[in-house]
Amino acid sequence: MLLRFAFKSLIARKVSVGLTVFSICISVFVLLAIGHIKNETKSSFTNTVSGVDLIVGARTGQLNLLLYSVFRIGNATNNISWDTYQELANNRSVAWTIPISLGDSHRGYRVMGTDGNYFEHFSYSNKQPLGFQAGKPFEDTFDAVLGAEVAKTLGYKIGDKITLSHGLGSTSFSEHSNNPFTVVGIINPTGTPVDQTVHVPLAGIEAIHVGWQSGVNLSGFGANNALAQQAKDLTPKTITAFMVGLNSKIATFSFQRQVNQYSSEAMMAILPGVTLAELWRMMSIMENVLLAISILVLIAALVGMSTMMLATMRERKQEFSVLRAIGASPLFIVVLIQLEAILTTLMSIAVAILVLLLGIEFTQGILSSRFGLFISSQIFTTDLMLALGAVVVSTILMGIFPAVSAYRTSKA
Structure with missing residues (x-):
């Protein structure tokens, strides 16, 4: 029941939630794309030649x-x-x-x-x-x-x-x-x-x-x-x-x-192996810079989500009052806000993964024919799952601020 209620609450604020989903989706897409392309490129380069002295x-x-x-x-x-x-x-x-x-x-x-x-x-x-x-x-x-x-x-x-x-x-x-x-x-x-x-x-x-x-x-x-x-x-x-x-x-x-x-x-x-190692050393700085940028973009998107939820707390006073009047506890309100934040992020992740898969499908031929790079569409790796887990945990942490605000509002 709580999950359905949280989903309907998001639907009621579809415009602001949609913009938030869009911003988080872009940041998650950048984060996943950089990580996947880095791993696939390294794997493609490393596996290209073997046994050549x-x-x-x-x-x-x-x-x-x-x-x-x-x-x-x-x-x-x-x-x-x-x-x-x-x-x-x-x-x-x-x-x-x-x-x-x-x-x-x-x-x-x-x-x-x-x-x-x-x-x-x-x-x-x-x-x-x-x-x-x-x-x-x-x-x-x-x-x-x-x-x-x-x-x-x-x-x-x-x-x-x-x-x-x-x-x-x-x-x-x-x-x-x-x-x-x-x-x-x-x-x-x-x-x-x-x-x-x-x-x-x-x-x-x-x-x-x-x-x-x-x-x-x-x-x-x-x-x-x-x-x-x-x-x-x-x-x-x-x-x-x-x-x-x-x-x-x-x-x-x-x-x-x-x-x-x-x-x-x-x-x-x-020596192919030594030269490949030199190539990845040169590229590691760029990889780290791109990864840092994508993490900062993600943090900015999550902060924006938290700010949006905080801004709606005053508008939702009446909603919380009705919930309290029908017997909802302050903890129920806290969990509801956290569920809304998590659902928003999960929708963003789903859209980002879909866009990434479509992007790989449409650009794979160009990358392979022009640059000799094969980017696999098998994106569900351990690194990706860890990255998505980190995004969800970050969402929960950023959701603490609007949840505490809702808890205080509902108690009042």
């Missing part, structure tokens, strides 16, 4: 090398010559390598040129190997293997033809239309940038660029066909970067030093 690329910042080689964010400052790659790949300390060639796209998704070692040695999330939900790894020059998100969003299936675009824009006027690729495989969902990547052979990357200079096709219309290109030497001249797996972890630092001191080309080798 070093990543080698042209000399640049460590974070830049990690971002473009693993997360497909940004661009390389320079390329590595194929001869240098072969020399380092044949080092006796190296067990395997995965070459990476970036620069093209397909309808907004990054295209990565690589070889068969990618499907054999690349792993994610505690050394989980790549699996196929359909098809197989590429074998021919114009085969393509799609990430799960690419295939799902664009509706591709095995046997479909796709055309790559020169450059990274979602809309390109430089299409490699003379040489379409055939989809031969679709990788299982991984929750990593692999899902948003089109994988093709290095020879395919070379083939579609025969006769191209500075992003312009100079080979003549129709002359640059697949048969002519397959007859050419399709060994890459350069690659963007490569991942390294070593025979022994002991050799990690010596091989890294050898790469960093390589005299023929300016290169660098990074």
Whole structure:
């Protein structure tokens, strides 16, 4: 009965209560969104690559090398010559390598040129190997293997033809239309940038660029066909970067030093785990600032709710008098006010969670295709429940002031 009475009391003051719900909803949404995005982003970044000892690329910042080689964010400052790659790949300390060639796209998704070692040695999330939900790894020059998100969003299936675009824009006027690729495989969902990547052979990357200079096709219309290109030497001249797996972890630092001191080309080798830790250290300050701001906004909203309830105490004197006249105790009035505060907050939380889920649903494709971030809609984690519990406890504490005022009014 008390709960129903509290709910009807809120309905009777729907305008002021609605504004309060709106303000608390915004603050709770900000608090939950920051926490969820932080956790999901960290998880997405951490699980992206596993089992790779070093990543080698042209000399640049460590974070830049990690971002473009693993997360497909940004661009390389320079390329590595194929001869240098072969020399380092044949080092006796190296067990395997995965070459990476970036620069093209397909309808907004990054295209990565690589070889068969990618499907054999690349792993994610505690050394989980790549699996196929359909098809197989590429074998021919114009085969393509799609990430799960690419295939799902664009509706591709095995046997479909796709055309790559020169450059990274979602809309390109430089299409490699003379040489379409055939989809031969679709990788299982991984929750990593692999899902948003089109994988093709290095020879395919070379083939579609025969006769191209500075992003312009100079080979003549129709002359640059697949048969002519397959007859050419399709060994890459350069690659963007490569991942390294070593025979022994002991050799990690010596091989890294050898790469960093390589005299023929300016290169660098990074440890993915160490660079990721550096990335999160840099972002921790921003995370803490955003969290502090969201907490302050929440406190302001709860103070506003308490102020609103205090302001209505004088207007509700007659209501309390009637309740006392029919036998309600002062404790009943206190509990009623607290229930109203809690119900107001719970409605705000419900709306905030709904808005957060809808926001994730509508922005997930943009975040995954443009930034390689996978934000899960599974928001009900331990951290979220603790945050919501803290919000409810704060509501109870802020509700003490109007409850005490109602208690005094009802006694009088």
